Amino acid sequence: IMTLGIVVAATAYAMITREDFTMKWGLIWVLIMSMFMLGIFGLFWPGPFLYSLYCALGVLLFGIYLIIDTQLILGNKRIAFTTDEYVAAAMLLYVDIIQIFLYILSMLGRK
Secondary structure, eight states: OHHHHHHHHHHHHHHHOOSOGGGOHHHHHHHHHHHHHHHHHHHHSOOHHHHHHHHHHHHHHHHHHHHHHHHHHHOOSSSOOOGGGHHHHHHHHHHHHHHHHHHHHHHHHOO
């Protein structure tokens, strides 16, 4: 249910907003580097809070990926998929949703 809520909210936001998320690759880079550094830090000082924070960053990262991929499919922004790329675009959406689900599942399953 949490994954469904995030996917519906991110998709609705991507369809309604005027902001072009297809050009936000700097934000993606910062989130990836934050997760990388947090992962290295977690190797030396593991803990449940750190793991939950790592999973929350993963949900945020793939939520932004979901917004970007949705806007690429809609095609009303600066960068867009062509009609020949719709199969790859559908796969990208599928991977984003599955990753969000897996990070939420990991976050809730950790005790």
